[in-house]
Amino acid sequence: MSNMFRTCPDTGLKVHGPAEALIKANAVAAVVFLLIGGLFGLLVALTRWQAIHLLPADLFYLALTAHGADVLVFWMIFFEIALLYFASAVLLNCRLATPRIAWVAFALMLGGAVMANVAVLQGESSVMFTSYVPMKAAPHFYLGLILFAVGALVATAVFFGTLVIAKQEKTYTGSVPLVTFGAVTAAIIAVYTIASGAIILIPTFLWSLGLVGEIDTLTYRIVWWGFGHSSQQINVAAMVSVWYAIGALTVGSKPISEKVSRAAFLLYICFLLLASAHHLLVDPGISSEWKVFNTSYALFLAVLGSMIHGMSVPGAIEVAQRKNGFTQGLFGWLRKAPWGNPAFAGMFLSVILFGFLGGITGVIMGTEQLNIIIHNTLYVPGHFHGTVVAGSTLAFMAITYLIVPLIFRRELIFKRLAQWQPYLFGLGAMGISVFMMAAGTLGVSRRHWDMAFSDAPFAFDYPPAAFMMMGLNGIFAIIASIGGVAFIVIVVGSILFGKKRDEETARANPVVFQGGGATVSSHGAADEVKIPGTTILVAVFFLSFVLYYFVNWKYLSEVWPLS
Amino acid sequence: MALTPPEDRLWWKQPLHGIEIGWITISLLWGFLMFGVMIYWHLTGEQNLSNEAYRINPDAYAEKVEAAAALYTVREDEQSGMPVVHPPPGSDVYMLARLWEWWPILELEEGKEYRLHLSSLDWMHGFSLQPTNINLQIHPNYEMVVTITPDKAGEYGVVCNEFCGIGHHQMLGKLIVVK
Numbered sequence A: 001m002s003n004m005f006r007t008c009p010d011t012g013l014k015v016h017g018p019a020e021a022l023i024k025a026n027a028v029a030a031v032v033f034l035l036i037g038g039l040f041g042l043l044v045a046l047t048r049w050q051a052i053h054l055l056p057a058d059l060f061y062l063a064l065t066a067h068g069a070d071v072l073v074f075w076m077i078f079f080e081i082a083l084l085y086f087a088s089a090v091l092l093n094c095r096l097a098t099p100r101i102a103w104v105a106f107a108l109m110l111g112g113a114v115m116a117n118v119a120v121l122q123g124e125s126s127v128m129f130t131s132y133v134p135m136k137a138a139p140h141f142y143l144g145l146i147l148f149a150v151g152a153l154v155a156t157a158v159f160f161g162t163l164v165i166a167k168q169e170k171t172y173t174g175s176v177p178l179v180t181f182g183a184v185t186a187a188i189i190a191v192y193t194i195a196s197g198a199i200i201l202i203p204t205f206l207w208s209l210g211l212v213g214e215i216d217t218l219t220y221r222i223v224w225w226g227f228g229h230s231s232q233q234i235n236v237a238a239m240v241s242v243w244y245a246i247g248a249l250t251v252g253s254k255p256i257s258e259k260v261s262r263a264a265f266l267l268y269i270c271f272l273l274l275a276s277a278h279h280l281l282v283d284p285g286i287s288s289e290w291k292v293f294n295t296s297y298a299l300f301l302a303v304l305g306s307m308i309h310g311m312s313v314p315g316a317i318e319v320a321q322r323k324n325g326f327t328q329g330l331f332g333w334l335r336k337a338p339w340g341n342p343a344f345a346g347m348f349l350s351v352i353l354f355g356f357l358g359g360i361t362g363v364i365m366g367t368e369q370l371n372i373i374i375h376n377t378l379y380v381p382g383h384f385h386g387t388v389v390a391g392s393t394l395a396f397m398a399i400t401y402l403i404v405p406l407i408f409r410r411e412l413i414f415k416r417l418a419q420w421q422p423y424l425f426g427l428g429a430m431g432i433s434v435f436m437m438a439a440g441t442l443g444v445s446r447r448h449w450d451m452a453f454s455d456a457p458f459a460f461d462y463p464p465a466a467f468m469m470m471g472l473n474g475i476f477a478i479i480a481s482i483g484g485v486a487f488i489v490i491v492v493g494s495i496l497f498g499k500k501r502d503e504e505t506a507r508a509n510p511v512v513f514q515g516g517g518a519t520v521s522s523h524g525a526a527d528e529v530k531i532p533g534t535t536i537l538v539a540v541f542f543l544s545f546v547l548y549y550f551v552n553w554k555y556l557s558e559v560w561p562l563s
Numbered sequence B: 001m002a003l004t005p006p007e008d009r010l011w012w013k014q015p016l017h018g019i020e021i022g023w024i025t026i027s028l029l030w031g032f033l034m035f036g037v038m039i040y041w042h043l044t045g046e047q048n049l050s051n052e053a054y055r056i057n058p059d060a061y062a063e064k065v066e067a068a069a070a071l072y073t074v075r076e077d078e079q080s081g082m083p084v085v086h087p088p089p090g091s092d093v094y095m096l097a098r099l100w101e102w103w104p105i106l107e108l109e110e111g112k113e114y115r116l117h118l119s120s121l122d123w124m125h126g127f128s129l130q131p132t133n134i135n136l137q138i139h140p141n142y143e144m145v146v147t148i149t150p151d152k153a154g155e156y157g158v159v160c161n162e163f164c165g166i167g168h169h170q171m172l173g174k175l176i177v178v179k
């Protein structure tokens, strides 16, 4: 048994061989789907750039379906499974429960993802990843998604099994680390969202085979979003865990307060149940009371969780950096941060972009009346490219720069390119998010091949500014794609050709922060934390939030009166 | 560190820091305020969605729309041959969505109130009235009724903004507001 473990020269953790192999497999699968899905994203963006209008209509809808499924579902979830194994087996010094079953889970997920991709590429399943009934895809499209979901569920069970083993075998003392706690949050949410996904996808699959009758469209949307939205909270919880992990590994930060950070994770679990509500704000037959109530407690209290992390992550970095000796002025700690380390840079950009672009706009869209001017416009993809691309994807890329040396045990190749990569991808992601939102504010529809309406029976012109926004969106899509391709080249290149990292190279070139004693000293309850820089950042964030919130009410007030 | 078990085993007993209490309080109050704004807008704002909707089968809905069109058609659109329906101000007006058109063209009077009925005969569609920017989700089997007051004369486009298959981008309707 013991020869299945190695000791990590960087962290001193005991790493279980089979766990490591599974982390690698899931991470590699994730990156492959990011590559495929990202390329589809670029094709979509270049088609929506009206001056280029690259793809014909049928291929556009096909590419958009593939893009949504490959990046939002397959890339994110494969990577999250790798993170779950890392946060359990590796961080807890423990063996992974039932590696064989974990491989079965992997096979199911891979098989499902390939099957769904084949279905989409065959052309009969361009139904978007939401697959609203009664639009029908080929049966193996739904089956692929179901197999993938079952595989992910099994992998989550392996994660929980590992926690149990770690507890029984006493591989750690006290409570689990904060990052593991965040992973537990993500996994709990995964269980109930995937279950609700199965509740809606299984009947839909049977319906596509002609075995069950009509499915009500409103019921479909309610149940589908019960899974579709809540599952986004998996991405958020995983992303926040990654923020904490990278802070700890790159500048030696510790949570300012374990209690607050953990409570913030708990808020995610508790206030999600009816998070599908804000997808239904302009659907018929749902009362305003229901909408206002269910978007408020479910949304604002989950948002509270993110607002707390939004202060405690940079706050922890500020405390650590000040202890590391960067005490100059308000922002000396930030100026002197390791901006040349792609893990740190990617993480910090992810924090900022997620908050300002994804977070604020999500609350606005989830406000009952404001949704009238936003629903199904490009504002919606603009918002979630702020959350899931500039936020989660950037954070996952950032931690990959640590996973490659620590788990794959390879030195990074193309170090200079790696230094630039987070900025390139961050800039691109920021642009696609901002410009899609701008076009959406001007009314432009999402999932739409021709904003010039050249084949329509009537003429209608969106304002010229809207066309300009889609051109800018195309330009930033190219930047994001270059950043994405750079990421894949660096990571795959390093895994294949990077210098092997043995103990010697690890000592010569440590990737984990070596801060000496300063960060290890525990800060008791007595000493008050001083984070003036973070306070200012948070204040700027809050003011932007309030301002932009009311700007949107102003926009709404200019719309035709309706009641 | 966040990657290791908390050093203080009784971490939940540590008191909160002042700055944390401050930020949590502000965030919570902001949440309550945003909750209040939605209610406030229901009481005083002019743009609130009605909750009025009925279950209806697509054929029955089509009949209603056709009956209204038969009564109030004033002319045919030259380009498309689609009827232009000009119902009396204050009345119930009907539009339907189907693959891939919005039918018929409605002509309304500025500043007058109408009860607009919307439903789909087949798949889901998205009613996106531009450039005023009103966006509604249109389901088959559900008839949605919203009271609208067009406040500016002009020609408006009804874009379909819920993906509804290969003809989705051709699905453009028209709504005219006259003085």
Ligand code: HEM
Pocket: A038, A039, A041, A042, A044, A045, A048, A064, A065, A067, A068, A071, A072, A075, A076, A128, A129, A130, A381, A385, A388, A389, A393, A432, A445, A446, A447, A448, A476, A477, A478, A480, A481, A484
């Ligand atoms: C190179 C990077 C990317 C580019 C250029 C890009 C661009 C786009 C564009 C232009 C749209 C179409 C909006 C529309 O017409 O409705 C879109 C949709 C979407 N994107 Fe991306 N994207 C990128 C990366 C990602 C990533 C990494 C994710 C997820 C983690 C993602 C998730 C989605 C989803 C879920 C949709 C909606 C699909 C649908 O409406 O069914 N994108 N993207």
Ligand SMILES: [Cu+2]
Pocket: B097, B098, B100, B124, B125, B126, B160, B161, B162, B163, B164, B168, B171
């Ligand atoms: Cu349509």
Ligand SMILES: [Cu+2]
Pocket: B125, B126, B160, B161, B162, B163, B164, B165, B168, B169, B171
């Ligand atoms: Cu459509």
